[in-house]
Amino acid sequence: MDILILAVVLIALVAVGAVSGLVVSSRKKKQLPPPAPPSTPTITAPPAEPQVGEDAATTAEEQRRTIEEVGLPEAEAAAPEAPEAPVAEAEAPAAPAIEVPEPTAGRLVRLRARLARSQNSLGKGLLTLLSREHLDEDTWEEIEETLLVADVGVVPTQELVDRLRERVRVLGTRTPAELRTLLKEELVALVGADLDRSVKTESGADTPGVVMVVGVNGVGKTTTTGKLARVLVADGRSVVLGAADTFRAAAADQLQTWGERVGARTVRGPEGGDPASIAFDAVKEGIAEGADVVLIDTAGRLHTKTGLMDELGKVKRVVEKHGPLDEVLLVLDATTGQNGLTQARVFAEVVDITGIVLTKLDGTAKGGIVVAVQRELGVPVKLIGLGEGPDDLAPFEPHAFVDALIGD
Known part of the structure; x- marks a missing residue:
């Protein structure tokens, strides 16, 4: 019996050993092989250089040179560091050349x-x-x-x-x-040869002479103001221009162009701004600069527009806060004839006209308007326009005018 039990135990141990061997063998078969080491890349040397190793090519023999024959390489100048690119700025327009106006003496x-x-x-x-x-x-x-x-x-x-x-x-x-x-x-x-036709530009105080230019639309008022600046500069006066015509978009630009041509500064404001304020600032700048004369160009107003005419009176009152207004020049188109007299009457009621500027006198045969407008207002014609040129505004001289009327 004991022998039988011993045999069974031995058989069981043998069976367990056999099973263990099979398991171990199976696990060994399923284990992945270790990864192959990474292959070393092949480096191909440039053909010009000799290879290292047993198969290296033999260096070609070259003729030997002495040290005197070998020239040293010139040292390359260090390239200067590129400066930082400056910030691009808009180029300012070139200032126009200052012109020398034609002398006024004998211009007519x-x-x-x-x-x-x-x-x-x-x-x-x-x-x-x-x-x-x-x-x-x-x-x-x-x-x-x-x-x-x-x-x-x-x-x-x-x-x-x-x-x-x-x-x-x-x-x-x-x-x-x-x-x-x-x-x-x-x-x-x-x-009227005995009338005083000089343009008053001396106030007699510490302030510059102030001249206000008025007139209806289309008579050439802004152009006349610019030409008058040339007349004054030609007579040795320094001028400041006031662009108080804020209702016409190009008026301030036009006046500034006239001023730049003779070196006169223009005081201007925003389009549609208060004309009285700009006129006030123009006189203020004229005082600060020590200018001789301040010319104020006002908006062309229809004499039938009561509100606009009242505003012209306001400009005059505001300017007079600095000092007296020396001249109020009314610009009239000589080609309008008697209609210009109606305009003159209304302006004379709003501001005290001190002188008349007749433009386009070369374009009409009605030169008698000089006599008529003087009689109507009781003030002299001081300047006449005789063309489109910058120096075609001339001081009025009765004898030269009559000579031209009668001819040779």
């Missing part, structure tokens, strides 16, 4: 031919009528008509005809030379 004489081309019909017409053999009533009526067509005005025309009739009757003047002299004397007297 130099422009006489231009004036005579348009006005000569008046003088020649009068001389032709006066040279008739018989100066009857019909002839004198024709003389009156000629003067009225030239916009001399009814009252001045009647005065001139009466004086001419009297002098011709008393003196018996008949030759062309005598008639020309007689007509010239009467026309000069009618125009």
Whole structure:
């Protein structure tokens, strides 16, 4: 029995050993093989260099040089460090060259031919009528008509005809030379040779002379202001411009361009700004700079617009806070004739007109407006415009004007 039990135990141990061997064997078969070591990449040397090792190519023999024959390489200059690129700035426009205006003395004489081309019909017409053999009533009526067509005005025309009739009757003047002299004397007297036609630019105080330029739309007021600046600069005055015409977009730019051409600074404000404020600032800047004259360009106003005319009065009052207003120049278009007188009356009611500027006088044969407007306002014509050129604004000279009317 014991032997039987011992045998069973031995058989069990053998069976367990056999099973263990099979398990171990199975596990060994399933174990993955260790990873192969990474392959070393093959480095191919440049063909120009010899290979290292037993198979290296033999270095080619070269002719030996002495040390004197070997030139040393020149040291390369170190490249300078590139400076930092500056921040690009917008280039300022080049300042326009300062022009030298034409002298005003005798300017009207130099422009006489231009004036005579348009006005000569008046003088020649009068001389032709006066040279008739018989100066009857019909002839004198024709003389009156000629003067009225030239916009001399009814009252001045009647005065001139009466004086001419009297002098011709008393003196018996008949030759062309005598008639020309007689007509010239009467026309000069009618125009007014004794009137003060200088533009007042000296206030007599510590403030600069202040000149305000007024007028309706389309008479060339801003251009006249710019040309007047040239007249003053030509006479040795320093000028500051005030662009108080804020209702017309290009007015301030136009005036500034005129000023830059003669070295005059322009004080301006925003479009649609308060004209009185800009006029005030212009005078203030003129005082600070010690300028001789401040020219203020106002907006062109229709004389029928009461509100705008009242605003013009406001500009005048504000400017006068700095000191007296020395000149108020009314710009009139000579081609408008008698309609210009209506404009003149309304402006004279709002501001005290001290002088008249007649523009486009070379474009009309109605030179008699000079006489009519002076009679209407009781103030002299101080400047006349005779063209589009920058120096075509001339101080009014009665004798030169009449000479151009009558011709040679």
